[in-house]
Amino acid sequence: MKITLISLSLLFIFSCKKERQETLQSNNSADIMKSKSVTTAKNDSLRTVDDIKNEYAIISGLLNSKKLDSTTFNYNCDEKEGEVTFYFQDKKLKMVKDFYAEHSHFSSSTKYFVKDDQVFFIFNEETVWNFDDGGTPEKPATKDDIKERRIYILNDKAIQCFEKNYTIRSQGNNQDPNTIANKETKCDISEFMKQYKLIIKNKDKKNNINCL
Structure with missing residues (x-):
């Protein structure tokens, strides 16, 4: 029973870390896309x-x-x-x-x-x-x-x-x-x-x- 509880706790911790990493990656991707969008708009503001x-x-x-x-x-x-x-x-x-x-x-x-x-x-x-x-x-x-x-x-x-x-x-x-x-x-x-x-x-x- 004790081993089971420890296993569940570790599983919960790893699950939380993975979720935070996925969230950070998602936010970073969004920031990169936003940065690219701003850069593109900036460079494309004068085209002709x-x-x-x-x-x-x-x-x-x-x-x-x-x-x-x-x-x-x-x-x-x-x-x-x-x-x-x-x-x-x-x-x-x-x-x-x-x-x-x-x-x-x-x-x-x-x-x-x-x-x-x-x-x-x-x-x-x-x-x-x-x-x-x-x-x-x-x-x-x-x-x-x-x-x-x-x-x-x-x-x-x-x-x-x-x-x-x-x-x-x-x-x-x-x-x-x-x-x-x-x-x-x-x-x-x-x-x-x-x-x-x-x-x-x-x-x-x-x-x-x-x-x-």
């Missing part, structure tokens, strides 16, 4: 150029309505003076703006639009300015030769790129840039992403720094 355009419009709207928090740091490197601004929504990075000017009449502004810590769109504007004919020593005329680039990115790869070139003269009589068509070009984002990675490494800087 139209998806990118929609997300761009959302972030632009938040920027225009000043609903994003921001932090800034400045850098000065090899005659290049720059300012980087980070824009956040609920502590999630949404956009990074990198502006710098050089002493050689050149400036560049690059906006990196971000979703789930991945860049999905880059808007770059480069300006070279020179003195223009028709001015006076008291009021010199200038012209800005501007190049705009729009780059659509999926999974860290550029899938479509456009370029637009135009000139703005200080004396006026300029064509509206919005009426100038974008031309599709070859994509190369290596330099942009190299700069972006350097920026992200310094995103917690509070003071001015030298080179990125």
Whole structure:
């Protein structure tokens, strides 16, 4: 009788352990499936150029309505003076703006639009300015030769790129840039992403720094 009771007790203990293991395995499987589902949804949230355009419009709207928090740091490197601004929504990075000017009449502004810590769109504007004919020593005329680039990115790869070139003269009589068509070009984002990675490494800087 005593042996029987011991056997029943051991059987009960093993049965409970097995049940707990099966429950844990079931819960772990559910967590893994849930994690995969979240990851899939995250990676699949932007799949087409139209998806990118929609997300761009959302972030632009938040920027225009000043609903994003921001932090800034400045850098000065090899005659290049720059300012980087980070824009956040609920502590999630949404956009990074990198502006710098050089002493050689050149400036560049690059906006990196971000979703789930991945860049999905880059808007770059480069300006070279020179003195223009028709001015006076008291009021010199200038012209800005501007190049705009729009780059659509999926999974860290550029899938479509456009370029637009135009000139703005200080004396006026300029064509509206919005009426100038974008031309599709070859994509190369290596330099942009190299700069972006350097920026992200310094995103917690509070003071001015030298080179990125």
